[in-house]
Amino acid sequence: MMNHGPRLLRYTNLALISAVAILAAGAGAAIGCDATPNPDTTGGAAGNGGTGGGATTTTTGQGGGGGVGGALTVGSGGQSMGCDPGASSVDDDGDGYTEDQFDCDDCDPNANPGAAEVIAEADPLNPDKPIPKPADEDCDSLIDADDPDLAPCDLSDTIQLASTDPMDAVKAIGFCDTDKDGKTKFLKKATWTLADGLSPGVSVDMDKFHLGHGIFKTFGKDTPREGARMLALSSGTARTAADFGFVSRNFNKGYSSNPPLTFDGASPACPGVVVPKSSVQDAAGIELEIMTPTNALSLEFSFNFRSYEFPQFICTQFNDFFWANFVQGNVNKNISFDDQNNAISVNAAFLTQCECPPAGVNDCIAPPFPAVGQPQKTFNCTGKDLLEETDFDGNTNPQATYAGWTNAGSGWLKTTTPVEPNKLIKLRFVVFDSGVDANGKKDHNVDSTVFIDKFRWHAVPADLQTVAE
Secondary structure, three states, X not given: OOOEOOOEEEEOOHHHOOOOOEOOOOOOOOXXXXXXXXXXXXXXXXXXXXXXXXEOOOOOOOOOOOOOOOOEEOOXXXXXXXXXXXXXXXXXXXXXOOHHHOOOOOOOOOOOOOOOOEEOOOOOOOOOOOOOOOOOOOOOOOOHHHOHHHOOOOOOOOOOOOOOOHHHHXXXXXXXXXXXXXXXXXXXXXXXXXXOOOOOOOOOOHHHHHOOEEEEOOEOOEOOOOOOOEEEEEOOOOOOOOOOOOOOOOOOOOOEOOOOOOOOOEOOOOOOOEOOHHHOEEEEEEEEEEEOOOOOOEEEEEEEEEEOOOOOOOOOOEEEEEEEEEEEOOEEEEOOEOOOOOEXXXXXXXOOEEOEOXXXXXXXXXXXXXXXXXXXXXXXXOEOOOOOOOOOOOOOOOOHHHOOOOOEEEEEEEEEEEOOOOOEEEEXXXXXXXXXXXXXXXXXXXXXXXXXEEEEEEOOOEOOEEEEO
16 A cells, blocks of 8 residues: 655555455345246256357357356356246246246346356355355356356467457457357457547557557466466557567557546546646557346456556656546446556556565665655565566666666456446456656657456456456
8 A cells, every 4th residue: 555655655565455345146046936847848948048149159259268258256046947937928037038038047037048157156255155056047058167158268379469350359358258159149349449449540550559459378477367368458569579560668659549538647646746638649459348248247357567667757747557448327437446546557556566776676765756856756566577588577768777677567456346237338448658748748658568368257246446366
């Protein structure tokens, strides 16, 4: 946690932040529903379960990095297939599907063709409660480990580092979502965007824009959190030194955009320092438009942010941001931030992947910058294992003042946010440069990169927060 004193700004490890609070949610039969199977319907819906929504493995997802659109970690009621106390044309459990519409368990509102397959697990708030029996939540006649929806979808060698297909990026983050007809089930659209969610216009050099995203099998010693690949977005080049198009530290793409709607340029860790909203440059982003599963109550994703701006540009008029923009109904906000509401940037408390002279780790005291009288900055560096064998290991800053420092990264973090089931949402991941100097020159240099992976749905609620993975 950052403690603000007259001369000290301290950054601490994310591990001090509280873990995700997951609330209890039942997935059992509707109250008053007679679980006695109807002899006219028992087993009938299960046999046709895939029609109209059972997921398999094709285009957008060939399984799921752990579920349809990622793993749904929740217990299921495990009721009898075809449970229905009345006519098959009646939606007894109120989930929007009848048995005539291939609801394979009309006593469980969490089981229907609009749901996602889930893994039965213990209730995190009731550890003594038995783990529920596995069930066929998405009504495709397959359960848990036997359902290919729970397999990674980014294993194919056809997914290349420099792919410009946004669907390859969707697979790389672990959003795996295809029904038996080969159509996407929850994902309505995936598009490359600028910071404000608009597609790149005619003023954008698309060759430079596409250098700002890449799909990686490894990055130095870092590896995917699920499956075989992870998506990188960069205000510079999402490449390694061995890749075509790589530029170290400073890559001017030459374009601007509006900021995200709720971006104000401020960081609570740096009172009085505000990056102008009009100074967003070199953004790289992807936006997903999704109809949430009927049994989804929250989602999560993992990310790892690295920046060349460390430590020189902490609390200055220059800053790079990772923005996870979430839209549902009247809600439009960033959902990734530290415990003091700092958006993910060089000013956030999470940048603990770093080393400094002479100690290497622990309390790293940065040289005063940019002027005498600025509060001293102290960082809790924990090491650089996820920077090693990358361009972020060591400091590419040309100033001798910063010799011996590394650049910095956050390590892998996890964001969770509540969602409403069966609702349209937009989720935009974007990284961008921002800032302007005294002469009005805008920031196109000193870049930052974020890696995103392990997208997941959950059928239990979760607090909105970002914590160490």
